Amino acid sequence: MLYTSLNVFVDADSCPVKEEISKVASMYGLTVHYVASYNHVGSLDKGSNWHIVDTGDQAVDYFILNKVRQRDIVITQDLSLAALVVSRGVYALTPRGNIINEGDSEEIFLRKYLRLQNQKQKKRVKGPSKLTKEDKKNFLVTFEKILSKIEGFS
Known part of the structure; x- marks a missing residue:
């Protein structure tokens, strides 16, 4: 099955699932x-569609927000970006295979606010754990489930 009208946008700055x-x-x-x-940008995969943007704050996010259309898929670790695109009818997926829904937005932005408050107070916040093989497997399964849903098979 070819998905010619569907675009997948990848926040590729630190995406650990490019091969998948x-x-x-x-x-x-x-x-x-x-x-x-x-x-x-490291080495660019030949045959891939790369868009290189400025290093400005949130430049990748702005590019994706300006290009994405309803029913497209965005793959990102940036939960704030994910929360913004799902409000447009876009599917948002993390590299661990978590689907972000519109109902998640309030909690995502609250956590971001609290994280920023901690940073202002110079409190150290532990980052996410290292991505595992199981996470990558979960990503693949979830990605294919989204494609099936878009096509109307589930």
């Missing part, structure tokens, strides 16, 4: 847009 995304994209004929600021 490429695998699914080739299986289903997806158009994937990898978006990264130029200071986070």
